[in-house]
Amino acid sequence: xxxxxxxxxxxxPAESLEKFAYSIAAEIPxxxxxxxxxxxxCLWGWLSERRGSLLQAIHAxxxxxxxxxxxxxxxxxxxxxxxxxxxx
Numbered sequence: 001x002x003x004x005x006x007x008x009x010x011x012x013p014a015e016s017l018e019k020f021a022y023s024i025a026a027e028i029p030x031x032x033x034x035x036x037x038x039x040x041x042c043l044w045g046w047l048s049e050r051r052g053s054l055l056q057a058i059h060a061x062x063x064x065x066x067x068x069x070x071x072x073x074x075x076x077x078x079x080x081x082x083x084x085x086x087x088x
Contacts, residue, residue, distance in 0.1 A: 018044050024079045028072055031064040039063045043076065047085070 012019040025040035039061040046057035054076065058069050065072070080086075 017047055020083065021047055024076055027075060027079075028063065028067065029065055035061075035063045035065065039072075 012022070021044035022037075022040035025036045025043055028036060028039060030036050030039070039058070042057045042061040046052070046054055055069060055073050058072050058076070063072065067075075
């Protein structure tokens with residue numbers, strides 16, 4: 001029995017929406033990395049489909065952190081304003 005090497009990980013392009021969403025989520029201090037991944041996924045989903053509000057997407061991620069949803073919202077909204085993305 002042989003072991004195959006793991007699959008290669010393909011990174012998102014630098015200017016992609018996915019990379020932007022996950023880089024914002026990485027700035028939020030969380031209890032473990034999967035919390036950042038969930039937040040990044042919910043943020044990417046909101047950016048790509050615009051269903052509901054940004055605050056609802058943050059709440060849906062269920063991020064375990066010492067910050068409130070409103071504090072996370074303010075961090076994310078600053079980054080969105082830097083890229084001139086409307087979020088209201």
